[in-house]
Amino acid sequence: MSLVSLMYHDVVSDSRWDDSGFLGSAAAHYKLDTTNFLAHLDGLRAVGATFAEPGAVAAGRYEGCLLTYDDGGASAVAVGEAMVERGMRGCFFITTARIGTPGFVSADDLRALRRAGHLVGSHSHTHPANISRLDAAALRDEWRRSVEALEDVLGERVQVASVPGGFMSRAVLEAAEASGIRTLFTSEPTTRAWRRGGCAVLGRYALVQADAPAVAMALAGAGGGARFKQWAKWNVKKPLKRWAGPPYRFVRERLLHQRFGAPRDSAGM
Numbered sequence: 553m554s555l556v557s558l559m560y561h562d563v564v565s566d567s568r569w570d571d572s573g574f575l576g577s578a579a580a581h582y583k584l585d586t587t588n589f590l591a592h593l594d595g596l597r598a599v600g601a602t603f604a605e606p607g608a609v610a611a612g613r614y615e616g617c618l619l620t621y622d623d624g625g626a627s628a629v630a631v632g633e634a635m636v637e638r639g640m641r642g643c644f645f646i647t648t649a650r651i652g653t654p655g656f657v658s659a660d661d662l663r664a665l666r667r668a669g670h671l672v673g674s675h676s677h678t679h680p681a682n683i684s685r686l687d688a689a690a691l692r693d694e695w696r697r698s699v700e701a702l703e704d705v706l707g708e709r710v711q712v713a714s715v716p717g718g719f720m721s722r723a724v725l726e727a728a729e730a731s732g733i734r735t736l737f738t739s740e741p742t743t744r745a746w747r748r749g750g751c752a753v754l755g756r757y758a759l760v761q762a763d764a765p766a767v768a769m770a771l772a773g774a775g776g777g778a779r780f781k782q783w784a785k786w787n788v789k790k791p792l793k794r795w796a797g798p799p800y801r802f803v804r805e806r807l808l809h810q811r812f813g814a815p816r817d818s819a820g821m
């Protein structure tokens with residue numbers, strides 16, 4: 553048995569995509585409607601998925617299905633409650649510069665999530681558009697400030713994180729490890745865990761707005777066919793994205809900037 557980690561973001565109702573998390577259509581792509589999301593949870597239970605206990609994963613036991621949530625949008629509160637009602641616990645990765653700002657969780661929300669048994673980790677401090685392009689000092693700053701902010705709020709060590717936008721690199725990993733991160737989640741769709749120095753690296757399978765519950769159920773299933781499909785798709789896209797990345801991102805960020813007056817998230821890719 554291996555660990556299958558699923559990557560969710562915000563969950564909103566009535567197409568109010570900007571109610572939680574980062575604004576705009578690029579971010580909304582990764583947000584699920586509430587009814588659909590609850591059907592994901594119930595579907596995963598219906599297929600008998602074994603849910604991983606987040607603390608056990610952080611301790612190095614890689615078995616079962618783990619649900620993770622990026623960005624730290626305000627919907628994390630309701631998501632956490634829906635999971636608890638179903639006997640499940642998840643991992644919430646927080647963009648710490650946004651704590652207490654409109655559309656994002658508050659410090660009290662984070663303490664409540666933790667009290668309910670969820671794991672709270674870092675998703676960097678500011679969610680840079682491409683964290684792998686930062687220099688070493690800026691990278692260290694992103695992780696250290698984020699870990700310190702969470703430790704201040706929670707009163708405990710924070711050793712788990714996810715890479716914003718999935719922009720993983722050796723320098724991103726080394727800076728995370730230097731900030732005390734011992735488990736780092738990426739957006740690479742794989743169940744394969746690897747380790748570098750004192751930090752374990754774990755992949756995740758993305759669930760997006762258009763995904764029906766059957767997608768999550770198939771990803772969590774025993775066969776592995778759906779996981780292979782997402783992995784194959786990602787690996788075809790990866791070299792293209794690297795090559796086409798900067799101009800494409802530049803144009804998109806310019807457009808988003810014009811629309812909203814500030815750079816926005818490009819989470820989950």
Ligand SMILES: [Zn+2]
Binds near residue numbers: 623675716817
């Ligand atoms: Zn993100």
